Amino acid sequence: MSSTFAALADPTRRAILARLALGETSVTEIAAPFEMSMPAISRHLKVLEKAGLISRGREAQWRPCKLKAEPLKQASDWLEEYRNFWEQSFDRLDEYLKTLQKKEKRDAGKNGSGRKKR
Amino acid sequence: MSSTFAALADPTRRAILARLALGETSVTEIAAPFEMSMPAISRHLKVLEKAGLISRGREAQWRPCKLKAEPLKQASDWLEEYRNFWEQSFDRLDEYLKTLQKKEKRDAGKNGSGRKKR
DNA sequence: TGGTTATTTAACTTAGTTGTTAAATAATAT
DNA sequence: ATATTATTTAACAACTAAGTTAAATAACCA
Known part of the structure; x- marks a missing residue:
């Protein structure tokens, strides 16, 4: 999981994955869109492979790379556990905004003395 | 996006988020389960905050931390674009397994000439 | 005021990442 | 064999990350 997220943390590597989603291809072709040396790309690929x-x-002198999406699924599953949370957040925002509107109508000027402890 | 994935790449930080999913709490309480100095935790929190x-x-001398799930949603949305891809992979696996079963039924006796490589 | 608790910042160490260029390896083509 | 094309490894520099301990802030408590 850590290595998956670490791999995804780099924009070059995310772009490589996006390219590979279109289909298997060679290192040279993967490298083409980037202003970066071949060895740099080669090492990004190594990071992706390790993850x-x-x-x-191996196909003649080419080493075609292929996307393997399983770790992405795992990452997605991990995030999924927080789905309720971000959906809830929007609900709460809604709620909060409503409260705010009511307050503004009601008391357009008093400021807070209420203390809270958790 | 990069900073979100980078933040998620560390297991301590993922654990912190899991704790915060249970509710807002203080730094000391967040730190408790870890064998790690306070400053280390403090910096993990800074990373999470920046992301x-x-x-x-601020509540008296405590600084309660609260989960903000929006970046998780963005990450999830990004991964979602690969969903077809990993589902496809399973389809292919299914297919492959079926093919394999057929073969096994068909030629369940020719042994010793097949070579496999790992 | 001074003391206590909670948290952050500073200074430092160690280790890992990302890029570079130059050289090495691998397979094909002549 | 030798040259060519594709890709990786080595050696290096610059930067970032993650942890440590000791000291600094911040707000409360008496």
């Missing part, structure tokens, strides 16, 4: 996000074949 | 994953209030 299990790609696999590499 | 927009938590917000911090």
